[in-house]
Amino acid sequence: MEKLKLENIHKTYRNGQIVTALRGISLGFRAAEFVAIVGPSGCGKTTLLNVIGGLDTYDDGDLVIANTSTKFFKDADWDAYRNRSIGFVFQSYNLISHQTVLQNVEIAMTLSGVSAKERKQRALQALSDVGLADQAAKKPNQLSGGQMQRVAVARALVNNPDIILADEPTGALDSRTSVQLMELLSQIAKTRLVIMVTHNLELATTYSSRIVRLLDGEVTSDSNPYEETETTTPTLSRFKKTAMSLVTATTLSAKNLLTKRGRTIITAFAGSIGIIGVALVLALSSGLSSYINTMQTEMLTGFPITISATDQSFDMGGRNPFQGQGPGKTYTEFPDSTTIYNYDANDNRQTHTNLLTPAYLDYIAALPSALPGVVNTISYARGVTMNVLADADGTIVQFQTSRGPASDRGEVLGFGSTNYWQAMPDNAEFILSLYDLIGGGHLPEAKNEIAI
């Protein structure tokens, strides 16, 4: 039973122009052999390798892995297949430059759920298998091309895959190191299936055990085709799901961020500008609105809304020096008589009387609870002045409890008089938010207590 079988695989690229890369490829592979796929550039070698490795999809036909059709594979199945069964080697090595050789090999195991200790041990083993045990601590750019490609082979081997796929692995190597790599791959092919795409027919003939020629997406020759009657032990039945532990994922991303410190800082800063901006606007608007609230409270405390029984508004402009007896008559149209009368200011005086009914007073009294935060307190002033007597050094004197007309004291005040004595608003919290109690006193609690 073969390890891997392609049945009439077709692949057409349809991005922009339509290119048919594979036109019905049928190939069976043994569990352990070194297959070289050769052919001119553009004949579909890389496409074929990518389809085998699950890096690309096929349009038609079937890829059978250990007797399992992949027609209905889900993404997770492909992930498991790529991670557990396939090792990739590319022409350009694909090593991560800021990680050490050892870390580059270890990274292949991060998705396999292997402990850190075992990862290191297996990576070192794979490196010594390819003859690079002493280079583990170096960075890839301190190695030669041949050494880098051997690191890539170690990385491909470390998960112990059944199949190694190599795309032009010697493409960037000189002939001496190419030979070393070929020897390494043919060694590996003794126990695994190695499929290599190459331009180099000479190396392919010398080292591989089978040469498949492609032309225009079709197999034109196969030096050692797999026969259905052959018996080899089937393997590759294990599809373990891939998984990266949280710790590994965090460490990997942290390391990646640290190697690009400048970029990380700039990105973080750029990202935070938006957040800082929003926070500033919010802070400013909430600060402003609380400032306005305080302002309003203080303003209205100094100048509360007053509702009195009568409001008077005078027509100030109409003050008439002649104050005569007018006819007190309302006109609906312009008078056509020729008589001229004196102007009477009283005619223009308007008095508005508020109806302070018990129902209205109840309505007012309920306002603080109906509109909490809008109406802080309500106080009532009545046209009664207090008669306060005091003992001043043996003589009883009467306190002046109201201000007389402003002219009496030479002050410039408004109209009328103001009581010195006022009932306190019935809201201790509100009073204390505006005034401080000093001298250890307390707000009046009994009828014979006052606040000064």
Ligand code: ADP
């Ligand atoms: P080879 O590896 O033998 O040089 P490829 O398999 O890379 O050939 O390519 C086969 C054909 O498919 C070529 O004509 C190529 O232009 C085309 N091709 C390969 N990859 C793509 C792609 N991603 N999109 C469109 N066409 C592609």
